Amino acid sequence: DAGITQSPRHKVTETGTPVTLRCHQTENHRYMYWYRQDPGHGLRLIHYSYGVKDTDKGEVSDGYSVSRSKTEDFLLTLESATSSQTSVYFCAIKEGQTEAFFGQGTRLTVV
Amino acid sequence: AQSVSQHNHHVILSEAASLELGCNYSYGGTVNLFWYVQYPGQHLQLLLKYFSGDPLVKGIKGFEAEFIKSKFSFNLRKPSVQWSDTAEYFCAVNARFTDKLIFGTGTRLQVFP
Numbered sequence: 001d002a003g004i005t006q007s008p009r010h011k012v013t014e015t016g017t018p019v020t021l022r023c024h025q026t027e028n029h030r031y032m033y034w035y036r037q038d039p040g041h042g043l044r045l046i047h048y049s050y051g052v053k054d055t056d057k058g059e060v061s062d063g064y065s066v067s068r069s070k071t072e073d074f075l076l077t078l079e080s081a082t083s084s085q086t087s088v089y090f091c092a093i094k095e096g097q098t099e100a101f102f103g104q105g106t107r108l109t110v111v
Numbered sequence: 112a113q114s115v116s117q118h119n120h121h122v123i124l125s126e127a128a129s130l131e132l133g134c135n136y137s138y139g140g141t142v143n144l145f146w147y148v149q150y151p152g153q154h155l156q157l158l159l160k161y162f163s164g165d166p167l168v169k170g171i172k173g174f175e176a177e178f179i180k181s182k183f184s185f186n187l188r189k190p191s192v193q194w195s196d197t198a199e200y201f202c203a204v205n206a207r208f209t210d211k212l213i214f215g216t217g218t219r220l221q222v223f224p
Contacts, residue, residue, distance in 0.1 A: 031210060042117075042201060042216035043155075050210045058211065090154065092212070097162065097205075099145055100212055102154040 003027050006091050006103040013110055019078040021106050023091030025071075029101075031094040032074040034058075034066065036087040037105075043090065049074055081110045113138045113206050117215035124192050124222050132187040132218050134202030141207040144185040146176055147214075149199045158200070161185065172196070197222045 003026030013019050023032060031050055035043040035058075045058030047066040055066050063085060065077045078085055088107050092100040114137040124130060136142060146158040159170025166178040176187045185202060202215040 033212060035214070040120075040216065043214040045211060045213060048210060048212075056210070059213075092155075094212065097143060097207065099157045099160050100203075102147075102156075104154050 004091060004093055004101060004103040006089075006106050008106060009104065010107045011109070013081050013108070015082060015110055016080050019081050019108065019110075021076045021089055021091075021108070023074045023076070023093075023103060025074075025093045027093060027095070027101075028071060029093040029095040030071075031100075032068065033092040033094070033100065034064075034074065034076045035090045035092065036060065036085075037090060038087050046076065046089075078108075081108075083110050086110045113142075113204050113209075113211060113213045115202050115204050115213055115215035117200075117202055117218050119218045120216070121219045122221070124220070126194055126222055126224055127191050128222075130187070130189040130192045130196075130220070132200055132202075132220075134185045134187065134215060136183050136185065136202075136204040138183075138204060138206050143205040143207060144176075144178060145203040145205070145212075146170065146174070146185070146187050147201045147203060149201065149217075151198070155201065158187070192220075192222045194222050194224050196220060 005024045033048040034046040044060045049055045049068040091103040094100040116135045144161040147155040169175045205212045
């Protein structure tokens with residue numbers, strides 16, 4: 001398996017609180033992605049990064065921010081969590097024109 | 112903008128039946144195409160990929176897919192499914208020389224013995 005670690009793996013948080021999810025890679029891949037997976041919607045791209053400090057929005061970026069200060073870490077922050085952000089979040093990494101490799105996922109529940 | 116459509120949301124088959132899952136994408140330029148599989152409780156794993164060359168690509172576990180450029184399609188096939196193929200299958204497209212990797216909504220496959 002590709003060297004991708006997501007943390008935490010599970011989290012329950014209250015509405016209105018900030019939450020940060022971490023994706024850490026040991027592959028030195030250029031591209032990193034955050035997706036959310038919801039029944040009936042598949043995987044939807046939240047944000048992605050194409051280098052240190054270089055990020056861009058995906059399909060469902062509202063309510064989320066990201067940061068990439070080092071090649072190996074890509075952080076996803078929910079500034080003020082809402083129940084609609086209850087989901088499974090996946091990080092993926094990619095190098096150039098190749099396939100993406102996925103982390104194990106983070107199950108986030110906002111109550 | 113890129114988009115991907117998977118028209119089969121839920122497919123139920125008996126073992127040994129043949130499988131074909133549809134995938135259509137929307138993008139006028141050159142694309143890289145992928146099929147991923149997600150077994151229950153697990154992360155996504157690559158089944159197969161198409162970048163260029165022979166439009167019929169073979170992947171793991173007996174799966175294959177055919178890229179038909181004129182139809183913007185990349186359908187997944189398997190001649191004879193097994194119970195262990197029960198999973199969710201996702202088609203994805205990456206427009207060449209762009210950074211976004213976009214997924215379809217997925218197809219849930221259930222195979223009964």
